[in-house]
Amino acid sequence: MNLSFKIGNAFGIPVRIHATFLLLIYVLYISTPDPLLVLGATGVSFGCVLLHELGHSLVARNFGLRVADITLWPLGGIARMSEIPENSRIEGLIAIAGPAVNFALAGLAILGLFAGHALGLEDDSLPHGFLLVFTGINLAQGGFNLLPAFPMDGGRLLRAFLGRKRDWLRATESAVRVGRIVALLLLIGALLLMREGRGSCILMLIPLFIWFEGTRELWGVRLRHGATPFGAGFGFRPSAPTPSAPSAPAAPLPDTADAGERGVARRPQLWQKGDPRAGGFNEDQVRWLEAYRGRLRPPPEEP
Numbered sequence: 001m002n003l004s005f006k007i008g009n010a011f012g013i014p015v016r017i018h019a020t021f022l023l024l025i026y027v028l029y030i031s032t033p034d035p036l037l038v039l040g041a042t043g044v045s046f047g048c049v050l051l052h053e054l055g056h057s058l059v060a061r062n063f064g065l066r067v068a069d070i071t072l073w074p075l076g077g078i079a080r081m082s083e084i085p086e087n088s089r090i091e092g093l094i095a096i097a098g099p100a101v102n103f104a105l106a107g108l109a110i111l112g113l114f115a116g117h118a119l120g121l122e123d124d125s126l127p128h129g130f131l132l133v134f135t136g137i138n139l140a141q142g143g144f145n146l147l148p149a150f151p152m153d154g155g156r157l158l159r160a161f162l163g164r165k166r167d168w169l170r171a172t173e174s175a176v177r178v179g180r181i182v183a184l185l186l187l188i189g190a191l192l193l194m195r196e197g198r199g200s201c202i203l204m205l206i207p208l209f210i211w212f213e214g215t216r217e218l219w220g221v222r223l224r225h226g227a228t229p230f231g232a233g234f235g236f237r238p239s240a241p242t243p244s245a246p247s248a249p250a251a252p253l254p255d256t257a258d259a260g261e262r263g264v265a266r267r268p269q270l271w272q273k274g275d276p277r278a279g280g281f282n283e284d285q286v287r288w289l290e291a292y293r294g295r296l297r298p299p300p301e302e303p
């Protein structure tokens with residue numbers, strides 16, 4: 001069931017809005033019954049989430065990944081893209097791009113506040129209020145996404161950092177473990193807020209999302225590395241290291257060129273046959289590895 005609907009395109013990427021975005025309007029409405037403020041704040045927060053996701057998407061596209069679409073949810077956005085290769089630099093740059101957009105927007109708004117002050121703008125004027133809210137929303141979005149809660153941006157940065165020195169599987173396991181601790185702390189915080197009657201149960205969705213999405217990605221990485229999805233001892237200890245390099249499958253894998261949503265990183269038709277840079281692996285082995293880890297060879301030159 002797809003509860004989102006397309007509202008337009010940005011840089012050629014379809015932008016969708018999820019029906020639960022209406023919940024955000026509702027939450028804002030019960031916290032402040034001023035319809036104009038509710039609509040304004042929703043619009044600004046919506047725009048900032050979109051720009052944040054575009055930051056991720058455009059950097060990803062720069063690395064040859066395909067961005068299928070961006071869906072805006074009440075608690076943030078999700079850019080669906082072809083799988084990010086197991087590469088610290090690529091993952092780190094894609095992850096930092098979103099919060100960087102927020103901090104850049106906040107910086108611009110602060111400059112605007114200073115300029116307004118110099119021009120004698122009243123502190124209770126509408127532009128001043130707007131710039132203050134805009135700065136606050138962007139600092140909050142950028143800061144919150146930098147929490148080391150994998151699969152949020154901060155957690156991805158942590159994995160990229162750990163992945164520089166460690167096996168990608170170990171790095172993912174450590175990042176997910178830290179993410180679960182952050183999720184538990186957020187859950188306790190949400191429960192305390194609710195007990196005081198100040199929070200909404202929607203806040204509980206964030207830690208649940210972090211826990212389940214982090215676990216889902218961890219299972220994927222474990223399976224890819226030949227480890228059991230549950231790891232050793234309930235998933236809190238590192239799994240056994242991957243025994244050996246995978247051997248080529250007996251029969252060649254079916255061509256995934258027509259797999260629709262799957263991205264450039266998985267499209268064998270873009271690879272050059274008999275590329276001398278392929279190194280010690282034969283064509284089938286490289287295809288097998290690229291199917292999981294993204295493109296390993298440089299893209300073909302433009303004609």
Ligand SMILES: [Zn+2]
Pocket residue numbers: 052053056098099145153
């Ligand atoms: Zn992000």
